[in-house]
Amino acid sequence: MLCVGHVCVDMINICSSYPEEDQKVGTTTKVNRCHDQRWQRGGNAANNCTVLGLLGAKPSFLGTIAGSHEKTFLLDDFAKYNVDTKHVVVHEDCDCPASCVILSMETGSRTIIHSNKNLPELTVEDFRKVDLSSYTWVHFEGRNVSNVVGMIEVVRKHNGSHKDVKPVIISVELEKSKPELSSLIPKADVIFVSKDYAQFQGYTDMAQTIDKIHSETRPGSLVICPWGEKGASARLKEGQIVSCHAFPPDQVVDTLGAGDTFIAASIFALAQGHKPEDSILFGCRVAGAKVGVRGWEPLSHLFKDCDFLPAVEDSNSRRDVVMNTT
Template sequence: MISTFYERIVGTSPPPEQIVPKILCVGLSCVDIVQLCKSYPQEDTDQSCIDFRYQRGGNASNNCTVISQLDYPCEFLGILSKEQFSKFLQDDMKKLKIDFSHCPILEDGGCPTSVVLLSMSTGSRTIIHHKQNETEITLKDLEKLSLEDYTWIHFEGRRNVSDIIQMMQHIENYNNALIQMQSVNGDKSTHLPITVSVELEKTRPELLDLLPYADVAFVSKDFSQSRGYTNMRETLNNFSQESKTGATIFSAWADRGAMARAPDGTIVQSPAFPPYKIIDTLGAGDTFNAAVIYYLNKEKISFHRDRNPDDQSLKVEVSRNFNIESSERCQTEFINRDVLQSAVVFGCRLAGAKIGLRGFDGLSKVYKNYLS
């Protein structure tokens, strides 16, 4: 109807509707069974909890929840099943308008489950996870996607390191082909190269192999300490030596705030922004990562929309890292010191607000207040 009306009034067909490229998060979606306790229970005791709920969890799944609350189109890619709890996960993603249309759905697979104990006395969260199945996303799953539909792909560092590397290399090949096509056609393509990010959270040494293929890396406090590092600056300086040329690295240490290292080696920092009352620390790290991805992606789109390709002042000098496997440079030319400073502050503010909320409900309102 709209098309017919437009043709009758204007005389031509309406312009095609602009499609906003999505952020894709690859990893786990699970059921979190959350119990709020006055204090962490002693072994072999019987006590009542203050509150109980179950919700959709998993790092990549939580990343999508936050990005969706910030009103940006996102997609989750992970293993699902036809089991009852997995259907709950799918219904919850539908409610938040999170696309999961490319997820493999297993006939007989179970649903990963985490039991989470939240202590009101210390603010700690203790997680006991049950995997249910060993199936992970592979390159074949990623190859079914049309990569031009995405502007950013984030990987949760999991057990399938070799599969994740293959997927990252697949995206590198796509980016190289796109850049070559744009140079031949005079930079007329509307598609942007995909920025690749990765989270190193679990203390598995093999996750280090992912760094040479990531444009942006989020290194957890636990992972840093497992490598012998005692603070954020030490983390950034050491991990930069194993990262892709021009990579941006984030290190968030809860109440110490967060630091980040820009492609040119500049380091920025933000304090933590704790709420008046700590209610729920579960997912605070996922909130920080998702908020940073969202912010940087918006900057990326604005940068490519407004830039003049001939403006040499936008070029950032980056020293090539010859100690890694990947010879590719990062898709991070849109990140400078000011952008990075704003991104890390935004991430800390949203993560701080989140721990004052029950679950993730209310982040959208927090974000709107942040803008006003």
Template structure:
């Protein structure tokens, strides 16, 4: 029997990356060494990394023909209702159009209520942007990824403090995770035990674009494969660190 898939829902976009020899100082000109166009967007990036890690996965979002697409609509609850949910073991939402996403998550909860425990879908959400409407997603996920930006927005100065301060917002039994760049990542679950992993910085910092998406994907890959929270957090930091030392994603397993 084929393994059920991880579905990522959110944005796909075009990233245009200019490569320079050092990080540019403010108000200075820098010569561009090279430029590349690559597919981007949080959910799309996470799906790319999941595939590289060997996790069966799928992406749901708006696509358009041509090299550049503008004003694509976000996935609606009506779009989502057409899915056969039985093919997924995990669904991850990149926080965007929160009201519609809550309706989608309610559809999954309804589906889960009719399933045996082993067939229930795990729900994860990412709250990355400091936008008030997104904060209504906190109580929606079995696993909630909160960005450093959001933690700082709420007045916290470390991942551990943010998790303890905001854990009351998540649903009973959920796990709240916060990555804090070079300081690694922390997680807090229903047992009240804070789990931490140090960062694994590369020898040379090359490309941090999508590092958070990579971290999220690696955590999901590990947990969906039966890993513990500590194992998943450490794996997430390892793969995100590896990604920061290469251009794009293709070398993360070397």
């Protein structure tokens, strides 16, 4: 599986509560404490790779990385989660994108302040250098839209010239409140639509979102819409909408990357041939587990010991995810 998108350094501050303006938050402050502070690799596609690696897949990351001192940290952290980075494009003399993240223990919320000074986005020419015959699935983070459209066309041409093998499945994420993301809807085989994007378009619930988005898709495409604490829904190629509830933990600890976790877990199940309804159920279960732990490392032990991994229906043969993939 190849995940295409962004990677950055997340500078995470875990506080008792979200600080007020001009408030000092320290490790010994009684009113509001900083309980932990750490660096963590971030970015939607990078997080997708982390979860896929933890689940036992063989993910690859494709994106740009600055040739600054943070490069070693990012590449070492990818390797820690068995993520292949041979395709990354390094730009020397650039600053590494970074996010300052405040996690509130009181509410579980995460506030992100992001900065990308001068790191160029991935180009279509960068993408053409990848040997797509090595992959069964390519997932695109919803950013750098004009170039992503061109990259998807590269995958389509690859599928058209390799009709003797299973086509590479294309998925995209529509997350941010950006109108240009709509141009990706008719391009992909699987479309993940976030609650934020849906509400930006004026949709009020999962069913309405799926109906509206589906009207713009390719024939046979799968539309999936996670909606936080309300679970997730998907529209089957027969037209039926299936839904599943969320799996909140006993205590919300860290919501950072929950949406990325849902997408990665759903892709993991779909790519193995499981039905969409089973796949989004699996996605909700894994995302719920993520919200209940801090960071990513605890998930490796949870996935090893927890019995919800076999909950996705076993399959001896891969089912078709979409009808039209060329």
